[in-house]
Amino acid sequence: MLQLQPETLSNLADLESREWLVTNGIGGYACGSVSGLLTRHYHGLLIAALQPPLARTLLLTKLDEQVETASQTYALQTDRWANGALTSLGYRLIEQFRLEGTVPVWTYACGDARLEKRIWMAPGANTTYVQYRLxxxxxxxxxxxKALVNYRDHHSHTQAQDWQMQIEAGSDGLKVQAFDGATPFYLQLPGAAVALAHSWYRGYHLAVEAYRGLYPYDDHLHAATFTARLVPGQPLMLVASTSPRPDLDAALSHRQQYEQALVERWSASLSQPSPAWLNQLVLAADQFIVDRSVAGQPGKTVIAGYPWFTDWGRDTMIALPGLAIAASRPEIARPILRTFAQYLDRGMLPNVFPEASETPAYNTVDATLWYFEAVRAYYQATQDRALLADLFPALVDIIDWHRRGTRYQIHLDSDGLIYAGEPGVQLTWMDAKVDDWVVTPRIGKPIEISALWYRALTSLTLFAQILERPADPYQQLAAQTRQGFQRFWQPQRGYCYDLLDGPTGPDDALRPNQIFAVSLTPDLLPAAQQKAIVDTVAQQLLTPYGLRSLAPDHPNYHSRYGGDRQQRDGAYHQGTVWSWLIGPFVQAHLSAYRSPAAARQLLQPLADHLRSGCIGTLSEIFDGDPPHLPRGAFAQAWSVAEVLRVYRMSVSCSALGERGGGDGEDFSPI
Structure with missing residues (x-):
């Protein structure tokens, strides 16, 4: 259980900067600020995935709650308006906030009454439960x-004007249809009196959207008011759903049992007791794993981050070893690997599945190479030779396409390194683009791409040997890459170029991408060079929450992430801290220093972060300069996944002794 400290509850700025998240396993979610203030377009009690896992649509925004005792009436909501007014101030009544698993729980003090509120979602359904218990x-x-509703894309905002929704009373509640052809949704509170309404509340001010330089206002429709008598020991539960007959008896105990089983499975797989904060991350990991049908067949995928990301190829493959393998759920990885294999095209995986069900975009050079890493981690955990045999032809095809060349000039060059890029296209994970401006184009030979290529070749060599197929061609290619990779080393600086053979020559900027040359494989660089890289990155890029994307002494360094889209994307990979990079850094540190205890200590600040940002999960990014405030998506899959992955790795190393293995020990997943 995670609980906020009393001093946090007394400060509105602290409360509105902390958020909560619940999900339904098909792309839908509910989220908000702990204070109850709407601060994002994405806040709502039911954001339904109408075409799972996409077409996410805000339906039920909030409930304005009022508790009437014999002597006084207490409004629990807090609202901020376009004119700057702050009304109701219900946040002052919050006596306690905690997470029970992933379920947020508020305790409100209303005179001598203590009211608890819990929110959760039904797995596999666009249904949210809000339970009140005296x-x-x-x-x-x-x-x-008071039920405030909407019907819009979760990225958007509403200016209601004269919009008339269709609201009909029904058994224990109401049906709302925003317009002809819209998916209807239903609000039910058994035993309550229901008074229909149709009144627009206009001009909610959204502080986070203002900070992000976006339109910061929204309108929501008061659709109805529910009134009920609340008695100690007899909880009330409002249900919001796209189903006219949701499961009204969905016991909270079902979710609690499900989450307890996840934690027990994780804990049983470790050789030492798991800290409570790691158990919480196991539950956070589950929130990113969702259903995706392919050609009418059920499958799985990974939501890259909440609230705005969909399933991205790169993020999925980086996150999968942590979300599934490290979390002791390898069966989750199997359908995801199969799902993405069906989208391979010209040796490439999609970068992103757009929200509007358009053709997948293939603008990524690394997603396909990370796919090898995910397959390798899966095989290590399961020894699933059948799936390996099924995927092997696709993996061979990927290598062949890179040898002869595919989209965006992606090809294997004569020095054994991978070239990629052309003007106007962003292909690596440093992929910010504003209109026609690619912020970090990295055209040429990015260091992590050739490191991943080498790792893919050694993986395919291993797979070929397991399946008794010819392995020599891949061994020869790997040897060529290992020899060519020395071109990245800068002896005068003691670290690697970030890029070779770019339009203006090599890029000597100190970026974190070279850490993959140490973390992915033990033999791509000499040991002395590996240790020098780890030390340099630690001195100039390491922060408590991850690695900076650019060294602070570089003229393009941005210390703070914020502002409008151009300002934000201009800073995104120019100094902003990325929490997922703590994974490869810890892995590289293990390789260089053989100290699992020191490696685990590097993760501790992220444990503390679970009580800030979105409670119980990890943020995507942080400001480059102290105090390193959390930014970007408030829950990011690869951030959670990488912490789980390297924590498990450190425990495994401890089991071998504090030395973490013998000389030349491979700290990669297999």
Whole structure:
């Protein structure tokens, strides 16, 4: 259980900067600020995935709650308006906030009454449950809920004007249809009196959207008011769903049992007791794994981050070893690997599946190479020779396409290194682009791409040997790459070029990408060079929450991430800290220093972060300069995954002794 400290609850700035998230396993979610203030376009109690896992649509925004005792009425909501006014101030009544698993729980003090509220979602359904329980009171209270609804893409905003929704009373609730052809949704509170309404509340001010330089206002429709008597020991539960007949008896205990089983499975797989904060991350990992059908057949995929990302090829392959393998759920990886294999085209995986179900975009050079890494981690965990045999032809095809050349000038050059890029296209994970401006184009030979290529070749060599197929061609290619890779080393600086053979020559900027030359494989660089890279990155790029994307002494360094789209994307990979990079750094540190205890200590600040940002999970990015405030997506798959992965790796190394293995020990997943 994670609980916020009392001093946090008394400060509105602290409360509105902390958020909560629940998900349904098909792309839908609910989220908000702990304070109850709407601060993002994405905040809502039911954001339904109408075409799972996409077409995410805000349906139920919030419930304005009012508790009436014998002597006083208490409004629990807090609102900020376009004119700057702050009304209701219900956040002052929050006596406690905690997570029970992934379920957020508020305790409100209303005179002598103590009211608990819990929110969760039904797995596999666009259904949210909001439960109210009177923990203690001298007598029953009256609970009034104003339901504020919408019907818009979760990225968007509403200017209502004269929009008329269709609202119909029904058994224990109401049906809302935003317009003809819209998916209807239903609000039910058994035993409550329901008064229909149709009143637009206009001009909510969204502070985070203002910070991000976006339109910071929104309108929501008061659709109905529910009134019910709340008695100690007799909880009330409002259900919001796209189903006219949702499961009204969905016990909270079902979710609690499910989450307990996930934690027990993780803990049982470790050779030492798991800290509570790691158990929480195991539950956070589950929030990113969602269903995706392919050609009418059920499959799985990974949501890259909440609230705005969809399933990205690169993010999925980087995250999969942590979300599935490290979390002791390898069966999750199998359908995901199969799902993405069906989207391979010209030796490339899609970079992103657009929200509007358009053709997948293939603008990535590294997603396909990370696919090898995910397959390798899966095989190590399962010894699933059948799946390996099924995927092997596709893996061979990927190598062949890179040898002869594919999109965007991606090809194997004569020095054994991978060239990629052309003007106007962003292909590596440093992929920010504003209109026609590619912020970090990295045209040429990015260091991590050739490191991944080498790792893919050694993986394919291993797979060929397991399947008794010819392996010599891949061994020869790997030897060529290992020899050519020395071109990256800068002896005068003691670290590697970030890029070779670019339009203006090599790029000597100190970036974190060279850490992959150490973390992915033990033999791509000499040991002395590997240690020098780890030391240099630690001195200039390491922060408590991950690695900076650019050294602070570089003229393009940005210390703070914020502002409009051009300002934000201009800083995205120019100094901003990325928490997922703590994974490869810890792995490289293990390789260089053989100290699992020191490696685990590097993860501790992220444990502390679970009580800031989005409670119970890890943020995508942080400011480059102290105090390194969390930014970007408030819950990021690869951030969570990499911490789980390298924590498990450090435990495995501890089991071998504090030395972490013998000389030349390979700290990669297999």
């Amino acid at each position: 923990v203690s009171a001298s007598q029953p209270v009256t609970l009034t809920l």
